[in-house]
Amino acid sequence: MMKFILGLVLVTLISECYGSIYHGYYIGKCGKYNVEEIIFNAVKTHFQRDPDTVSDLIRLQFHDCFVRGCDGSVLLHGENTEKTAHINVGLSGFRTVDDAKEAVEKVCPGVVSCADVLTIAARSAVFMAGGKWYGVETGRRDSLVSHRSEAIANIPKADIPVNQAIQLFASKGLSKEDFVYLMGGHTVGTAHCDTFKNRLYNFHNTGNRDMRIQPLNFLHFLKRTCPRDSRVDNQAFLDQTPKSEFKIDNGYYRQILHNKGILEIDDNLAFSPLTNGIVKQLAYTPGLFHDKFGPAMVKMGRINVLTGNQGEIRRLCRAVNH
Ligand code: HEM
Numbered sequence: 001m002m003k004f005i006l007g008l009v010l011v012t013l014i015s016e017c018y019g020s021i022y023h024g025y026y027i028g029k030c031g032k033y034n035v036e037e038i039i040f041n042a043v044k045t046h047f048q049r050d051p052d053t054v055s056d057l058i059r060l061q062f063h064d065c066f067v068r069g070c071d072g073s074v075l076l077h078g079e080n081t082e083k084t085a086h087i088n089v090g091l092s093g094f095r096t097v098d099d100a101k102e103a104v105e106k107v108c109p110g111v112v113s114c115a116d117v118l119t120i121a122a123r124s125a126v127f128m129a130g131g132k133w134y135g136v137e138t139g140r141r142d143s144l145v146s147h148r149s150e151a152i153a154n155i156p157k158a159d160i161p162v163n164q165a166i167q168l169f170a171s172k173g174l175s176k177e178d179f180v181y182l183m184g185g186h187t188v189g190t191a192h193c194d195t196f197k198n199r200l201y202n203f204h205n206t207g208n209r210d211m212r213i214q215p216l217n218f219l220h221f222l223k224r225t226c227p228r229d230s231r232v233d234n235q236a237f238l239d240q241t242p243k244s245e246f247k248i249d250n251g252y253y254r255q256i257l258h259n260k261g262i263l264e265i266d267d268n269l270a271f272s273p274l275t276n277g278i279v280k281q282l283a284y285t286p287g288l289f290h291d292k293f294g295p296a297m298v299k300m301g302r303i304n305v306l307t308g309n310q311g312e313i314r315r316l317c318r319a320v321n322h
Helices: 002-018 035-049 053-065 094-107 114-128 148-154 162-171 176-187 216-225 251-257 264-271 276-284 288-300
Strands: 190-192 235-237
Touching: 035 053, 035 094, 035 114, 053 094, 053 114, 053 176, 053 288, 094 114, 114 288, 162 176, 162 264, 176 251, 176 264, 176 276, 176 288, 216 235, 251 264, 251 276, 264 276, 276 288
Parallel strands: none
Antiparallel strands: 190 235
């Protein structure tokens, strides 16, 4: 037993010296307080008021991790920060992260990074929305900078071809399978008309619609949501399964196989020979998506993390410490 405990202490010490993230990093770092539980409860308050909390946090974690790594850089406020990039203007969930961070700071100041708060908050929301619980790795530190140009360069647009998306994910250490599992994030949340309107009226400048949108009454429904000349930027649910808009489930994969993908990437994911097989497995194997999504989020959470003496533990998630 003694050997085991010594081993555990050694592993922990080595991990911290060499800067890796691991499951349970905050255990014992805030006295009697359970950091993950405090964050869970803060997220729950938001989730009960607004079911969008889950899509907000999942997307926020994706946009954080893909730019510089999972370092809270997307949370920084200010001129020319990632937040100001057009692709990020629709991001939400910042209040939830701020409230969770504040709750943690109250009992344990200066210990828990914003990058970790976001990671734990996203996992909490996934679980509340029906996803399977997954253990998250923690111990990240927060970035000191955030650049708009880096968000533009790293966040994929709705019409990215599947092979390029696979390359982009590979450049972050994620496999083709991880990419398809993570796209399951589109099981919740919405897309604004400006991200898919071209598919309804002028697909790739053909002057015609994307012929793959089926059946015609679905096309008409989308056209009513996004009239050609309307300036109102409405939204459509990314997962068109009735009553599943706010649930973490595999409905998204079944919908896209039935030509009901909203974004061009959703449609291409279903029909590209590179990904079609994996999409079918996720759509029709009970429980598979639930088993795969959490571990893929954990893997995404490892992208270029700051540890050891890098970065800092921000006091406020929107600003670097002075
Ligand atoms: C090639 C990859 C991807 C592309 C091109 C893409 C693109 C988009 C676009 C254009 C939207 C609509 C945004 C809006 O209109 O406000 C969206 C929404 C969303 N994306 Fe993705 N996405 C990708 C991958 C991911 C991944 C990996 C995740 C998470 C693991 C994710 C999670 C979400 C969520 C949750 C929403 C809904 C947000 C909301 O309702 O506020 N996406 N995505």
